Amino acid sequence: MSRIISTKSIAAILFCMLFYVASLKAQTQSEFKVIAFFTAKNDQAHISYVKEAHIWFSEMADKHHFAYDTTSHWENMNTKFLTQYQVVLFLDTRPEAAEQREAFRQYMEKGGAWMGFHFAAFALTPSAYPQNWDWYHNKFLGSGQYKSNTWRPTSAVLRVEDRKHPTTQNLPETFDSSPNEWYRWEKDLTQNPDMHILLSIDPTSFPLGTGPKPHEIWHSGYYPVVWTNAKYRMLYVNMGHNDIDYESGTNETLSYTFNNPVQNQLIMDALLWLGKGGKAALSH
Structure with a gap:
């Protein structure tokens, strides 16, 4: 005896099928999730850069099928929140509260991935950002305190130190960067076996x-500008400071970080390496 399927049953089956297909499509479109922490206060150069970064990463998310979220609420640096994401970005600063720092350390040690830009590595005692986080500055980044910087923000010729790394394999041997304020660090990264320098400033x-x-x-001198720590899924990029018209008081942006195709290739390849190869942070 044949069974007659009602119109309501067919509609329910079609709805379930459409929901399943939509779920698969969403999963395909968002191969991994990125959360960008930022502060964007006080320094107009950092504010300009962060605004530019949000626009660029959002465009790249649509193009390369990952999800890009942002937050300026550093209290979100907690275990429950971080387990939603495969990659954490520090666009301009670092967490300050002890519980936030511990949550980030655990996230990284349990398989999370991270990319930090420019001021995210800054620490100087005494200053508003003292070197009071030994694990982050000395062990994770390996750079220690900030020592000095160039001024004004200018383009540099960058040399690729390792052409075989996933983040650099699509780059030429040297290329001109976007204008930037370049940092010098307290510690010599070449003396740390955990640090893998990917790009440095070319003597030219x-x-x-x-x-x-x-x-x-x-x-x-020798100045590393992009490096990774072999013990973690991470990458630090010294770029992230736009030039600003401070002198006339307009605070107009005079240069941009993400208008350089070769430099953008580096950042995008790095993010895809972190997002697709990095493990999701564990919740326990």
């Missing part, structure tokens, strides 16, 4: 910076 860049103070112009 010197003199680097325009001053006006003489110490703001570099004439020699």
